Amino acid sequence: MTAGRIVIGGSSGFMGQHLQRKYRAEGRELVTISRSGADLSWGDQAGIDQAVDGASLVIGLAGKSVNCRYTPENRAEIFRSRLDTTASLSAAIASASNPPALWVNSSTATIYRHAEDRPMTESAGEIGTGFSVEVAKAWEQSLFADDLPRTRRVALRSTIVLGHGGVLGPLKNLARIGLGGAQHDGWWPVSKSRRAAGTGHFPGAKRGAQRFSWVHIDDVARIIDFVEQHPELDGPVNAAAPYPVDNTTFMASVRRVLGAKFGPPMPRWMLEIGAIGIRTETELILKSRWVVPEKLAAAGFEFEYPTLDAALQKSFDLAESNS
Helix, strand or coil, rough: CCCCCEEECCCCHHHHHHHHHHHCCCCEEEEEEEECCCEECCHHHHHHHHHHCCCCEECCCCCCCCCCEEEHHHHHHHHHHHHHHHHHHHHHHCCCCCCCCCCEEEEEEHHHHCCCCCECCCCCCCCCCCHHHHHHHHHHHHHHCCCCCEEEEEEECCCCECCCCCCCCHHHHHHHHHCCCCCCCCCCCCCHHHHHHHHCCCCCCCCCCCEEEEHHHHHHHHHHHHHHHCCCEEEEEEECCCCCEEEEHHHHHHHHHHHCCCCCCCCHHHHHHHHHHHHCCCCCHHCCCCCCHHHHHHHCCCCCCHHHHHHHHHHHHHHHHHH
């Protein structure tokens, strides 16, 4: 294991907390940055500069969750929270006399287009359109904007991360009350304002056929370790398990692992009403994300959880032991 200080920007979220536990258990020196409850706050640029100078690894995870309604205010904050924090880390690295060898920054596999025809890879994937894609593009552009010749940079294009918490908490509850069926796309009115903002989801996959790419949180942490140990890896890296499924298969696996026998399909109109009620967007479940880990596979990375049922079982076992 590579030694040296690790700086985590955006340490209070799902992934940040997981990484904190892992690195502290390994005895690595760790400095955390967050809006609250961390060693440093985002407004303390001098402190961030000092923490980054001499670090071996910087991990950028900060950004407002996209699990919200895409109001103008939320859209602005989704952009600002990513770009400002990434720029802060970049400025710290640029000013360091002993800059880190590696900077791994969050990105998202949502950068790729809605894909039902073939999987998206780093080399041949096609970039999509719309608000979520523009966020991802701007985030990566901020990562690579400055000239940092002594620091290798990796944009971790993460798929849906499974583990104790995150997306699986609500899905577990829905499945147990008989609402764990496949999510079916269909027609729904898209206003002019949503068309202009790129936030409207237009009908795509039929009857739960939208692809669902995923990765277990333990494997994301192992991917970061692997990237740290493999200097040939840089640029975009897909953090995705090698065997994605479709939405119907994913929800059937959730029900099977939980022992929920009943789960009728959920039509688009029900999903839209539910999304309004819980203040989220249906794009998060209806866009077909078909992503595979081309670079990691070529470099020899082996997933601990390559198949869905094992990843879900591990995730729900953890959930049960912590509930």
